[in-house]
Amino acid sequence: MIKVQLTGAEETLLATLYGRALDARSEHPILGDTLADDTVRRIDYDFSQLHLTPGDAAGVALRAHQLDSWTQQFITDNPNAVVLHLGCGLDTRVHRLAPPPTVEWWDVDQADVIDLRTRLYPARPGYHTVGASVTDETWLADVPSGRPTMVVAEGLLMYLTEQDGKHLITRLLDHFRAGGRLAFDAYSPLGIRLQGLNRAVRASGATLHWGITSAAELADFDPRLRVLDEVKAFDIPGRDQLPAPYRAATTALAHVPGVNRMAQLHLLAFTPHGPAPA
Ligand SMILES: C[S@@+](CC[C@H](N)C(=O)[O-])C[C@H]1O[C@@H](n2cnc3c(N)ncnc32)[C@H](O)[C@@H]1O
Numbered sequence: 001m002i003k004v005q006l007t008g009a010e011e012t013l014l015a016t017l018y019g020r021a022l023d024a025r026s027e028h029p030i031l032g033d034t035l036a037d038d039t040v041r042r043i044d045y046d047f048s049q050l051h052l053t054p055g056d057a058a059g060v061a062l063r064a065h066q067l068d069s070w071t072q073q074f075i076t077d078n079p080n081a082v083v084l085h086l087g088c089g090l091d092t093r094v095h096r097l098a099p100p101p102t103v104e105w106w107d108v109d110q111a112d113v114i115d116l117r118t119r120l121y122p123a124r125p126g127y128h129t130v131g132a133s134v135t136d137e138t139w140l141a142d143v144p145s146g147r148p149t150m151v152v153a154e155g156l157l158m159y160l161t162e163q164d165g166k167h168l169i170t171r172l173l174d175h176f177r178a179g180g181r182l183a184f185d186a187y188s189p190l191g192i193r194l195q196g197l198n199r200a201v202r203a204s205g206a207t208l209h210w211g212i213t214s215a216a217e218l219a220d221f222d223p224r225l226r227v228l229d230e231v232k233a234f235d236i237p238g239r240d241q242l243p244a245p246y247r248a249a250t251t252a253l254a255h256v257p258g259v260n261r262m263a264q265l266h267l268l269a270f271t272p273h274g275p276a277p278a
Helices: 008-025 035-040 054-077 093-097 110-118 163-175 189-193 199-204 214-222 245-254
Strands: 082-086 104-109 127-131 149-151 179-186 225-232 263-270
Touching: 008 035, 008 054, 008 110, 008 199, 035 110, 054 082, 054 093, 054 179, 054 263, 093 163, 104 110, 110 225, 127 214, 163 214, 179 189, 214 225, 214 263
Parallel strands: 082 104, 082 149, 104 127, 149 179
Antiparallel strands: 179 263, 225 263
16 A cells, blocks of 8 residues: 555545546446556545545546547547646546557656656656646756647646746747647636535645636637637536436536536647747
8 A cells, every 4th residue: 555645736636536436436437447446445545534426426537538538539630749737646547548659648747746656657658757846947848849739737727826827828838839739627716716615625725726717718818729619517528427416416507607617628729830939
């Protein structure tokens, strides 16, 4: 067993990992992430204190499934892609999608999280890790900049301030010259105000900061971004696979203006540009 002592935003990765593990153990898994389940069984941590419900687990699995599907599509279209997975936590996305070695996959999270990942998961061809804050200015220079790039950030941007989040996006768009896609989930300002209802956030003592109402806000902020798709969490594809009481609740909430935008998933394209002038 590996003893894990994480706090704050880092500790929340255990809730999402556990959600995917519970989904894998369920009678009708959505994501079927058996590696997440194996990993939970190797970690010395009281997962029961998170009080995750079957609905929470299915919600985490649906979100991951949507982001997997956008990422897989990009890899299929661009077999020489770079995938930059920000705030990866202990997510097994690279193992679920198992990209060919022609894809360079970069998992980024805080140093102690990456240290834990390295102890739990095997290496893969084309796989790299960065142990640093995403807001750290130095690590991006190591990531190849001239290949089509898929940036995925799941359960991350809400932990950043708006200023840090926007600065990160600007740095990413400046760096990746061949263009690509950005996929992420977000809470609206209302979702941020209601963060006390989020069991995992409450249990870890983490604080959520950045609320985004629609991806158009980001496209307005940087014209290199173009919105391709948007999914409201209460209306997410596969919602019919939720356990019955949760399905009924999400159907009702999906019709309440404001509440129905509390959590969303976004896919944006960013345009290619030439090398930086000398
Ligand atoms: C809710 S967890 C999500 C983890 C993973 N994406 C998943 O879905 O299981 C939030 C993750 O964001 C990471 N995180 C938060 N702020 C960060 C920062 N400034 N730099 C790097 N990682 C950060 C945490 O360490 C944690 O792994």
